Amino acid sequence: MWRSIRLKFVVIYLLLMLFTLQLIGAYFVRTLNASLVRDEVRGVQKQVSLLAAIVKPELTSGGGRSGDKPGDASLLSVFPQPQGGAIYLLNSKGVVEDTSAGSALIGQKRIDSVATQALVGHKSVSAVRYDPSADQHLLAVAMPLFQGDRFIGILEDVVSIQSTYSTMRQVTTIFYTGSALVLAFTALLGIGLSRTISRPILDVTRQTARMAKGDFSRRVQVVSDDELGQLGHAVNDLADKLQTALSENLRERERLRAIITYMGDGVLTFDRDLRPVYANEAALRCLPRGAEDFSRAGRLLGVQRESLAPAQEEWNWVRELDGALLHVHLTAIQREADTDGYVAVIRDVTEQERLYQKQREFVANVSHELRTPLTSIKSYLEALGESGDLDEQTRRTFLDVCRQEADRMVRITQDLLQLSGLETQGIRYVEGWVDAEEWLTAACQRLEMQARRQGVALDLRPVPQLRFRGDKDLLDRVLDNVIGNAIKYTAAGGQVRVSAECERDKLRVCVEDTGIGIPESDLPHVFERFYRVDKARSRRSGGTGLGLTLAREIIDLHGGRIGIESKLGQGTKVWLVLPLTEGEPA
Template sequence: MTKSIESRLIIVFGLLILIVMFISSFFIIDRVKNYFYEDMQKKIDFMVNSSLVQLLQDKDLKRSELQNIIDQTMKESQYGFMINKLIVTDSQGKVIASFPRLSISFFPSDEILNSLSGYKVIKQDGERQILIFSYPIKDGKVVQRALYLEVSSQNVPGTVRDIKNILLMAYLVSITFSLLIGLLFAKTLSNPLRKLTNQALKMADGNLDVNIDVNSRDEIGKLADAFAKMARNIKMYISELEFEKQKLERILQNMSDGVVAVNSKNEIIHINESAKKFLNGNIEDFINKMEQESHSDSDITIYTSGNLTLEVSRATFIDSYLNQGFIFIIHDITQQAKLDNMRKQFVANVSHELRTPITTIKTYSETLLDVDDEETKRHFLSVIIKECDRMTRLVSDLLYLSRLDSGENILNLEEVNLSELVRFVCEKLKIHAKKKNQTLSCSILQDVVAMVDRDKIEQVLINLVSNAITYVQEGGKINVVLQKEEDSIKIIVQDNGPGIPEEDLPRIFERFYRVDKARSRELGKSGLGLSIADEIVKAHGGRILVESKVGSGTTFTVVLPAKEVENLL
């Protein structure tokens, strides 16, 4: 059970007072007792030395005369009432006078013997409550007689007892007032401390706007001022920390990289929105995998979450349990991984596309060395030339794409009548459509003029229409439509061919991607035509849209901005 500072102060104050009173009482009573005994001794000494000894020194005095002197002295002396016994002996210890008169003739006490030897004796007998005095009575240097007195000291203990009672009453009154004063003092000391305690508890609960009302100039007042200053400083520091915390949280929440912090007990203490989006609810699986695969802060771990490829690095920190926690930094490298895969696939496709004609040229060239027939030689040389042309087209297309990727301005913008251009392309490719009994038609609702690169847009149209002619079955239909809308120009190439599978649609503009790889290679297609067309349209600020359904045909829509822009790149 805890005690308040008031009770402790009162107890300590009371104990100190009691100790002081006990010690002072002991010395006072002892001093009073000694005082009474010393007073009695002085009175008896005065009585004896002032008259009695002088009267008894006459050696010629007879016993009756000595007795009369004793009786007269006891009668006249103001201190006679104190004397219980008075004996005068000669030099042999025989009683020659006494009060009261004794029947004994000899009184050989130790005190008488010491006095007959010339010594004055004063002795206290506590049991009988008397003081014993023994005086030598000398004639010159010779002891003639001895005077023995027994003085009652019974009134001394009573007086001391009365003094004790008086002191006890005084002490009771004193200690009562002292305790009251101590209580008031304790309250004046504890009240400010109690206020400080209450304010400190409020501060501990987070209320730093406390008013510490302690009107004191002493150490407690200084302590209250220190508390007030501490509260102001803590409030200022907390405000700064809150600001920094909010700033840090805002930074973390708006980071494009994901951040996940876990403590030593695998409890998530922070996760930002990017991390939630990347992990898509698989946070526990992510943490378990990171624990298995990460061994040091320098480790980089690749983690796959759905369609995302994530690069994860980690750092350690000391958590609130004084153990090691981890911070995982998640970087989305999906696009980079995709580009890396595309780059690898691109290199592989280029290698494959070049290897086929090179192999064909090498084979036919080696065979030519052993062929004597002119017609066969001519056939082999035509195959070699055809493959060389194929390699040339492939390299030209690659160089053109490289120029587009580098951001080089390859457009020669001019005012072009797109209606005439579409008609020109259709007329130019109709001969190829007739070879497959296909119907190639143009639907031009109005003349449309735009700032474009004529050759590049012609290349796009030729690519789209020739692809339709190539892949649409014999007897199929191809329709090219030119129309102008409010803010755009649309060139639509529509066919009723076999269509493109839905899973292939997102990839048809990728380089070297073919829906029907075997047939495309037989037809001499490199897989770069749509990629080049898409890049050209993008360079004009437009886009190519595609809609297709297997068995229902395909529709390509070239969308160009209708505004005349001088610098489109």
């Protein structure tokens, strides 16, 4: 209840008003009372001065007193007095010489405090006292009487001023009654004013509470231009800016979450005790059992306290997990010089390592393929240079070997350049219409002489009448490699059969031979660079080991597929599929 600013404001306002009214009332009553009493004292003093001139002869006549003789009346007894009042004439010793209070008091010594002070001090004294027996307030005024310079007595007049106090009581009652009414009106006014002041504050309070809960849909209603209005404007402006900032922050968080969730690299966060906190889909895919291994991801990836150097903030290592090579980059999250957690970025480098291995093998193969003819050329040239007595036939034989080895290096270089151009799209692709029958017939005619020398029958089956889009020169290279290999690895008396058929919107070409075949373990590798099944025979026949690799790149460039099927000792079948142009008539 006392937490309400409205109640506090009203109570403080009322207390201030009450204190003000009490202060004003006390000052007013006290000032009015002193003024009224002062007026009464002045009136009585005037009356005493007048009586002093009348009764002074009684003290200067040698002590005789009026009324000593029978039938004589006292001068003061016949003087009119208000109710409760009395006049006393005292000599210099304080003995009553005359009084209006009754002859019984004449001759007695008066011990009244006012009279005593006047007798002792020889000066006028006035005082107000309360008479309990009469229940009224009395004003006593004593004035000294002198005969020349000689003090002869005093004249004391006691007057009732109860009417003055009754008037003061009525005035006080009226004042405090009015003060109570004013206080009540002030309370009502304070309640209304407090509502006017506290309503904007309550609106601001409710608005800030909504803002704390994330609700920025409402605004403070501003009805004035004072400080409270400025506060309302400030809160509304703060709500707008907070809403904008939080919306932007939320968008950034969602964008960051989306990036982390769908990025190719795995992201795994740990707390300061290296307990897993969050992992994206890529990180879970790196674990052997996915989400089931989340709780032990740190142990599986090698994230352990003893392996982290305390002076570092970043760590890198490669870990083999379930047959995959994972590169782990761990970073510490620092907050005010303390480590608040860790973030691990996980990248599967298995394929990258495989490519690196292939590159190393490729360099080794190129070096080996070039070293063999270079070694032969160097040996024969050294023999020619050192032996000056060689006959012309031997010299010509050595030079033929050098020329053959040089031609072999040229073929290897050309095949490598053509393969590199296909992979980097550096070879110009000239697309045109290719007639399937003419294409296959021309290829068989080019290789007919090689087949006859080898003693192999080259048979071309009927080809459907159709055309397709492609680069004829590159496609000729494919057939030369595939059909040439079939003839090369088929013994005399064998057969090579070339056929083609249309399968929906594709042309399927097959080259089958009855040659030596390929072992099953070598089939997955025949399209790799420099790979040979019969390495000795390939080198003797001038092969570079790049023919099928080039054929695959050319077929891929045309949007087709190439494959091989073989059984050792029973022959090999190579097939290629090329897409036909939609809508082109056969």
